[in-house]
Amino acid sequence: MPEQPFPPEGAIAGAGPGGAMDLTASEAGTLERHPRDPGADGSPAPPPGPDAPDPAGGRPRSLWSDAWRDLRRNPVFVVSSLIILFLVLISLWPSAIAPGNPLACDLAKAQQGSGPGHPFGYDGQGCDVYTRTVYGARTSVAVGVLATLGVAVLGSVLGALAGFFGGPWDAVLSRVTDIFFAIPVVLGGLVLLSVVTSTSVWPVIGFIVLLGWPQISRIARGAVITAQQHDYVQAARALGASSPRVLLRHIAPNAVAPVIVVSTIALGTYIALEATLSYLGVGLKPPSVSWGIDISAASPYVRNAPHALLWPSGALAVTVLAFIMLGDAVRDALDPKLR
Amino acid sequence: MGRYVLRRLVQMVPVFAGATLLIFLMVNVMGDPVAGLCGDRQCDPATAARLRAEFGLDRPVWQQYLTYMGNVFTGDFGTAFNGQKVTELMATAFPVTLRLTIVAVLIEVVVGVTLGVVTGLRRGRPVDTGVLLLTLVVISVPTFVTGLLLQLLLGVEWGWIRPSVSSAAPFGELLLPGLVLASVSLAYVTRLTRTSIAENRRSDYVRTAVAKGLPRRRVVTRHLLRNSLIPVVTFIGADIGFLMGGAIVTERIFNIHGVGFQLYQGILRQNTQTVVGFVTVLVLVFLLCNLVVDLLYAVLDPRIRYA
Numbered sequence: 256m257p258e259q260p261f262p263p264e265g266a267i268a269g270a271g272p273g274g275a276m277d278l279t280a281s282e283a284g285t286l287e288r289h290p291r292d293p294g295a296d297g298s299p300a301p302p303p304g305p306d307a308p309d310p311a312g313g314r315p316r317s318l319w320s321d322a323w324r325d326l327r328r329n330p331v332f333v334v335s336s337l338i339i340l341f342l343v344l345i346s347l348w349p350s351a352i353a354p355g356n357p358l359a360c361d362l363a364k365a366q367q368g369s370g371p372g373h374p375f376g377y378d379g380q381g382c383d384v385y386t387r388t389v390y391g392a393r394t395s396v397a398v399g400v401l402a403t404l405g406v407a408v409l410g411s412v413l414g415a416l417a418g419f420f421g422g423p424w425d426a427v428l429s430r431v432t433d434i435f436f437a438i439p440v441v442l443g444g445l446v447l448l449s450v451v452t453s454t455s456v457w458p459v460i461g462f463i464v465l466l467g468w469p470q471i472s473r474i475a476r477g478a479v480i481t482a483q484q485h486d487y488v489q490a491a492r493a494l495g496a497s498s499p500r501v502l503l504r505h506i507a508p509n510a511v512a513p514v515i516v517v518s519t520i521a522l523g524t525y526i527a528l529e530a531t532l533s534y535l536g537v538g539l540k541p542p543s544v545s546w547g548i549d550i551s552a553a554s555p556y557v558r559n560a561p562h563a564l565l566w567p568s569g570a571l572a573v574t575v576l577a578f579i580m581l582g583d584a585v586r587d588a589l590d591p592k593l594r
Numbered sequence: 595m596g597r598y599v600l601r602r603l604v605q606m607v608p609v610f611a612g613a614t615l616l617i618f619l620m621v622n623v624m625g626d627p628v629a630g631l632c633g634d635r636q637c638d639p640a641t642a643a644r645l646r647a648e649f650g651l652d653r654p655v656w657q658q659y660l661t662y663m664g665n666v667f668t669g670d671f672g673t674a675f676n677g678q679k680v681t682e683l684m685a686t687a688f689p690v691t692l693r694l695t696i697v698a699v700l701i702e703v704v705v706g707v708t709l710g711v712v713t714g715l716r717r718g719r720p721v722d723t724g725v726l727l728l729t730l731v732v733i734s735v736p737t738f739v740t741g742l743l744l745q746l747l748l749g750v751e752w753g754w755i756r757p758s759v760s761s762a763a764p765f766g767e768l769l770l771p772g773l774v775l776a777s778v779s780l781a782y783v784t785r786l787t788r789t790s791i792a793e794n795r796r797s798d799y800v801r802t803a804v805a806k807g808l809p810r811r812r813v814v815t816r817h818l819l820r821n822s823l824i825p826v827v828t829f830i831g832a833d834i835g836f837l838m839g840g841a842i843v844t845e846r847i848f849n850i851h852g853v854g855f856q857l858y859q860g861i862l863r864q865n866t867q868t869v870v871g872f873v874t875v876l877v878l879v880f881l882l883c884n885l886v887v888d889l890l891y892a893v894l895d896p897r898i899r900y901a
Contacts, residue, residue, distance in 0.1 A: 434612035437877045439839025445861045446620045446869065527736040531843060534738045535858075550739065554847075557746050564746075568739045576734035583730070 318512065322588035332584035338577035346393040353389035357382065357544045367560075378553055378563035388566050391546040394539060395574055398456050398463070399526040405464035406525075407518045410471025415510070417472070418479030419502050425476070432469040440466055441531060448537040459538050463525050474517050478510035485509070512589045520582030523575040530571050546571040595892075602888065606881045611663075613877045614870070618659050621866045666874060672867040674860075680871040683856055688875070691852035693765060694844070695837050697772030698779075702830060706780045710787020710826075711819060717792045726788075729781035737840070741774040741847040758849040768850075775844040779833050786829055790822035797821075824894055831887030835880025 326332045345352060360382035367377045375384035417428040443466050451458040482488065483506060491505050532538030533547025541548060546567040553563035637645075646652045650661060665672065671680035713722040732740075748754045748770060759767045794800065795818060803813045842854035849855075853872055860868035 430608055430612065433609045434616060437609060437613040437835075437880050438616060438873075439836060439876060439880075441842050442839050442857060442873060442876070443617075443620065445842065445858065446617070449861050523734065527734075531736055531738055535843065535846070550742070554742055557742065558750055561746060564742060568735075568743065572731075572735040572739060575736065576731065579730065579734050 318589065322585075325588040326584060329584050329588070331580050332588075335577045335580040335584065338573065339581060342392050342396055342574055342577070345389055346396040349390050349393060353386045355383050355386040357387045357390040358542055359383075375566045376560070376562045378549065378560070380552070384549075384563055384566050387544055387549055388546070388570050390544040391549065391567060391570065392574070394456055394543060394545045395526045395529065395571070398459055398529040398539075399522045399578065401456075402460045402463035402467065402525045402529075403518050403522040405460065406467040406471055406521065407514060409464060410468040411475040411511075411514050413468065414472030414475030415479045415502065415507065418476035419483065419498075419506065428472065428476075432473055435466060435469040438466070440528065441535070444528070444532045445535060445537055448532060451537075454540045454543050456539060456543070459529055459532060462532075463528060467521065467525070470521065471514060471517060474513050475510065478513045479506055482506045482510040516582060516586040516589055519585050520579055523578030523582065526578065527571070527575050599885070599889070602885050606885070610877060610881060614663065614874050615659055617873045617877075618662070618870055619655065621869050622655055662870065666871075671871040671874075674865050674868050680867050683868060684872065684875065687851065687853045687856045687872075690850060691838055691841055691845070691854065694768050694772055694775060694841055694850065694852060695834060697765065697768045698776035698837050699830060699834060701773055701776045702780050702783050702833070706783030707787050707819075707823075707826065709784040711791055711814065713784070714788040714791025714822075715795065715814070717788075722788075725784065729784050732777050732781040737774060737778060738843045738847060740777050741771075741844055744770060744774060745847060771844050771848045771850060774847070775837055775841055779829075779837070782829060783826055786826050787822065790825055791818060794818055794822045820894060824891060827890050827894065828887055831883045831890070832880075834883045835876065838879060839876050 360380045361377075362381045367381075375388060378384050378387070413428060417425040444462055447462055447465075448458060479502075488501060488505055491501050496505070529538055530545065530547030530550070533540075533545045534551040536551065538547055539545040549567040550564055550571070553560065553567070557564050643652075650658055653661075662672070669681070671684070674680055674683065709725055713725045716722050749756065749758075755770055756767060759771060799821070800813060800818055803817045804810075808817075838853060840854075841850075841852060842858055844850070845852050845854035846858060853876070857869060857872050859865070860872070
């Protein structure tokens with residue numbers, strides 16, 4: 256366990272005289288710091304006392320600053336975020352590392368192995384596997400990120416409202432959640448997406464949001480119910496705060512951690528789900544470039560040209576692994592029980 | 595106990611009705627089933643109208659749903675458009691998928707729980723780290739990739755097994771497909787057991803058991819494992835339903851003619867009766883598994899009593 260730079264006891268003991276002087280010299284100084292202090296976004300201001308921020312520039316230690324401190328030291332987090340950064344960069348500018356056109360194919364070269372300038376060889380249609388693998392990152396990352404955003408927003412709003420207001424609204428939502436849980440995801444995807452003829456990513460994203468929100472709403476509902484029982488919520492209500500204010504300013508900041516954790520892990524599974532649906536022929540459709548499509552197309556002639564299957568599979572596995580590792584690291588950092 | 599089961603069964607009714615209605619609506623969105631019946635050609639309007647009246651497709655959706663559910667409860671799942679009874683299709687498909695699911699669950703329980711116990715007792719050691727990394731990799735690689743790769747390696751390159759399963763699908767041929775189907779859940783079972791064991795290892799009753807001189811083996815199997823299995827049982831119970839529904843991918847890779855195969859064909863051919871019938875049974879299986887899991891709690895943890 257590496258030594259923490261600002262342990263609470265150390266701050267009090269070490270910065271004793273200085274801290275006290277700072278407080279007595281100007282209380283306006285501490286007040287002034289608030290507007291540009293990003294830590295003060297929703298959590299109540301720290302009481303001026305012995306553990307007030309020391310003049311060295313330390314902030315009140317919230318769950319978030321603790322988590323960030325943990326994360327920066329976690330090799331799993333560093334590796335996975337580097338991979339994800341790379342994936343995001345090549346989804347934004349794929350031509351930077353793959354100058355070719357993913358749709359330019361030459362049947363004469365079908366199933367050929369690697370050659371100069373084409374390190375991964377050619378697939379069954381004579382397309383360059385390297386270029387297609389690089390371009391495939393874009394759809395996967397886009398589907399993963401957009402679907403997760405949609406699921407997180409829809410799920411946490413519905414879940415938080417159900418947890419906060421309770422009563423019949425909660426009962427209805429819980430039953431609806433049960434219903435969605437009872438339907439196998441791949442099956443729902445096959446049924447719903449088999450009618451879609453659009454080749455864009457939106458139907459797939461819409462479907463994932465449709466079947467994914469109950470998971471997050473269940474988590475958000477539980478987190479809101481837990482946060483609601485705390486004393487500071489009672490105090491806020493006693494002070495006459497309105498329901499929206501209590502929910503947004505007091506409960507939401509304290510209930511958002513589990514939603515973030517589950518969403519990050521879900522992001523990886525959504526990428527895998529998109530590839531699975533594309534593999535089954537109902538997700539993305541050509542001319543979209545997707546790892547799922549390429550794996551599906553390569554599987555019939557896998558004996559002759561295994562490279563056309565292996566490269567997109569490897570890329571897909573590394574991508575999903577990176578997001579799931581990130582989720583794992585974030586969970587370890589945000590879950591105080593595991594400390 | 596009896597009253598608890600009864601209450602749970604009553605609670606299942608709205609969920610069952612909602613899930614089947616949802617699937618019914620989805621399938622309705624899927625397109626005109628009569629058009630699917632005519633194949634690629636355009637239907638003759640008079641024929642189409644007659645077929646619609648024959649199958650009751652000219653009535654509003656809610657009426658169709660009620661009629662359908664009424665028939666289901668008398669054991670009539672309708673007729674696929676090729677004239678075969680849906681129940682006949684089920685009779686050939688469900689045993690195959692059931693065998694596949696049994697293989698998968700057995701692998702999950704035996705391998706997953708064993709690995710979980712071993713790693714949970716050796717937390718932080720190299721074995722633990724290695725297995726943990728391995729589970730992360732297994733979770734990350736989508737099932738269809740695992741399936742295709744194992745089929746390529748074991749079936750084609752090394753020739754250990756037959757790459758595709760015969761239509762009889764005996765247990766022996768389902769070992770590899772079962773492993774593929776179980777792979778992701780296997781990783782989750784391992785991690786769940788590991789966490790649970792590591793948590794309970796420090797509990798009072800384990801210390802008491804050790805203090806009174808019980809052999810280590812007995813402490814682990816009787817005291818530690820039994821109490822640590824509750825979250826694992828929950829997971830496996832919910833998983834049985836998912837495995838049967840999720841077998842579409844595995845069955846497609848290994849060419850197994852089970853539920854997933856029939857569903858896939860049904861969806862491709864817009865065979866609504868087949869799709870709705872199979873999904874209805876799958877939802878029922880899922881709900882019943884969850885009920886059985888809740889009842890198993892009482893067996894594992896005597897403190898839980900159902901009034």
